[in-house]
Amino acid sequence: MAQGPINYEIPNEMRDFAEKSVEQAKKAFDGFLGAANKAVSTAENQATTVQSTGKDIATKAIGYAEQNVGAAFELAQKLVRAKDVQEVMQHQSEFMKAQIAALQSQLQDLGATMQSTVQKAATEAQANFQKATADAQATVQKAAEGMKRK
Template identity: 45%
Template sequence: MADKQPGFEIPEQMREFADKSMDQARKAFDDFMSATQKAVTKVEDSTSAMQSGASDINKKAMEYAEEHMNSAFDFAQKLVRAGDANEMLELHKEYMRKQMETLGEQARELSDKASKTAQDASKATKP
C-alpha cells in the first residue's frame, strides 16, 4: 500500500533563473577578488617604496653620524695641540660654525629624501 506521490519537477524558468543567478554571483565574486588583488598589490608596492626609502634614509643618517664623529675627533686633536686659550676658543668657534652648516645641509637632504619617499609611496598607490 505504498502511496505513489507524483514527482516534483523544477520548472524550466526556475532553473534558468537559478543558473543566471549563479553566473552573476560568480562574476561578482571574480570582480571582488580581482579588486582585492589589485588593492593588495598597491599596498605591497607602497610598502616596498616606503621600506626602500626608509632604508636609504637610515643609511644616510649613519653616514652623517660617522662624519660627525670623525669631525669631533679631528676637533679634539686640534684642541690638544692648541698653544693657548685663545687658539682653543678660535678652534671651537670654527668647529661650531662648520657643524651648524653641515647640520643644516644634512637636515635639508634628509627632508628631501623623506619627501621623495612619501611621493614614491603615493605614486605606488595610484592607479
C-alpha cells in the same frame, strides 16, 4: 479519494536561467576577489617601498653621524696640538661654524628625502585606490550586464 503527490516539473528554461545566474554571481564574486587581491598586493608593494626608503634615510643618518664624529675627532687633534688658548678658541669657533652649516645641510637633505617619500607614497596610494575602485566598478558593471542579458 486518495491523491498521490503532485509532480511539479521545473521547466528547462527556468533551470537554465538559474544556472546562468549562479555562474554570473560566481564570476562577479571571483572578480571582487581578484580586485581585493590586487589591492592587498599593491598595499604590500607600497609598504616595501616605504620600508626601502626608511633604510635609505637610516643609511644617510648613519653617514651624517660618521661625518660629525669624524669632525669632532679632527677638532680634538687640533686642540691637542694647539699652542695657546687663542688657538684653541679659534679651532673651536671654526668647528662650531662648520658643524652648524653641516647640520643645516644634513637636515635639509633628510627633510627633502622624507617629503619626497611621503608625496610619492601618497600619490601611489591615491592611484592604487582609484584603480582598485575602477576595477571593482568594472566587475559590478559586468555582473549587472550579465544579469540583464538573461
